[in-house]
Amino acid sequence: MSFLREFWLFLRVRKKYWLLPVIVTLLVLGGLLALSQSSAVAPMIYTIF
Numbered sequence: 055m056s057f058l059r060e061f062w063l064f065l066r067v068r069k070k071y072w073l074l075p076v077i078v079t080l081l082v083l084g085g086l087l088a089l090s091q092s093s094a095v096a097p098m099i100y101t102i103f
Contacts, residue, residue: 065071090100 065073
C-alpha cells in the first residue's frame with residue numbers, strides 16, 4: 055500500500071494527473087488477460103473484444 059500512496063503523492067506533486075487513466079487502463083487490461091488464461095470468464099472476454 056505504501057507504493058500506491060507514494061505514487062499518488064508523485065502524481066499530485068508533479069501535476070501528472072494524465073498518467074492516472076493510462077495506469078488504470080493498463081491494470082484493467084492486465085487483469086483481463088490474467089482472467090482469460092484459464093477460467094470460465096474467458097468466453098465472455100472474447101465476446102467483448
